[in-house]
Amino acid sequence: xSSSAAAAADGASGAARARAAAAAGGGLLPRPLxxxxxxxxxREVGAAFKTLGQLMGKACLDxxxxxxxxxxxxxxxxxxDSLGAWALxxxxxxxxxxxxxxxxxxxxxxTSNGSMAPPAPSTEFxxxxxxxxxxxxxxxxxxxxxxxxxxxxxxxxxxCEGGAERALTVAHLPEFVELxxxxxxxxxxxxxxxxxxxxxxxxxxxxPLLAFDPLELRALLCGTLDIEWEEADLxxxxxxxxGLTREMAPY
Numbered sequence: 001x002s003s004s005a006a007a008a009a010d011g012a013s014g015a016a017r018a019r020a021a022a023a024a025g026g027g028l029l030p031r032p033l034x035x036x037x038x039x040x041x042x043r044e045v046g047a048a049f050k051t052l053g054q055l056m057g058k059a060c061l062d063x064x065x066x067x068x069x070x071x072x073x074x075x076x077x078x079x080x081d082s083l084g085a086w087a088l089x090x091x092x093x094x095x096x097x098x099x100x101x102x103x104x105x106x107x108x109x110x111t112s113n114g115s116m117a118p119p120a121p122s123t124e125f126x127x128x129x130x131x132x133x134x135x136x137x138x139x140x141x142x143x144x145x146x147x148x149x150x151x152x153x154x155x156x157x158x159x160c161e162g163g164a165e166r167a168l169t170v171a172h173l174p175e176f177v178e179l180x181x182x183x184x185x186x187x188x189x190x191x192x193x194x195x196x197x198x199x200x201x202x203x204x205x206x207x208p209l210l211a212f213d214p215l216e217l218r219a220l221l222c223g224t225l226d227i228e229w230e231e232a233d234l235x236x237x238x239x240x241x242x243g244l245t246r247e248m249a250p251y
Contacts, residue, residue: 027071032188053199
């Protein structure tokens with residue numbers, strides 16, 4: 001039907017906007033909660049994110065921002081957009097090595113459908129995918145990490161049963177990326193996203209915000225991530241004191 005086609009188009013455009021937002025890079029993702037987190041920890045985390053949502057909602061109502069650079073992927077999750085490996089932290093950020101693994105495994109397939117396969121062990125990794133100033137194959141890179149295993153790169157908690165003893169090899173990289181993505185972009189942040197949304201909706205209607213794409217939402221709630229100073233701004237805001245004047249060379 002025309003309504004279902006429109007819904008599908010909306011979903012596709014929402015995913016495209018989320019991907020574009022993630023491509024912009026930067027921003028903070030919540031620290032993932034593991035399945036064995038205690039009830040006390042879950043209550044504490046939920047309360048913190050609800051309070052953050054209330055703060056940002058109230059600031060938005062009053063036409064202020066909260067300069068906490070949330071990840072566009074987190075805001076995409078709040079909108080209900082589906083997150084994939086493309087929403088992983090960029091190279092250079094905490095956990096960015098996983099997005100490098102994901103890109104490596106996607107390119108090993110040779111298609112753009114998002115599927116992954118193990119790369120050849122000799123594939124150059126450090127300079128091409130980690131943007132390092134040296135060359136190192138993916139097999140040498142993993143070896144240099146010192147016997148990596150199936151544990152969360154951020155928390156060190158096993159990603160699966162026996163993960164702390166299971167060696168991370170080139171052949172297992174696609175599975176590792178999938179498990180990390182499920183934790184960081186799904187199960188591990190579901191409570192935080194829900195609590196944040198609940199906090200926002202407790203002080204203002206949530207629906208109008210969901211009309212904005214993730215980048216627009218981030219600008220609306222958090223402001224821009226970049227601060228650019230023009231000479232006119234400096235002239236307007238910097239005032240000489242202590243005997244200095246605008247005519248003096250240091251100024």
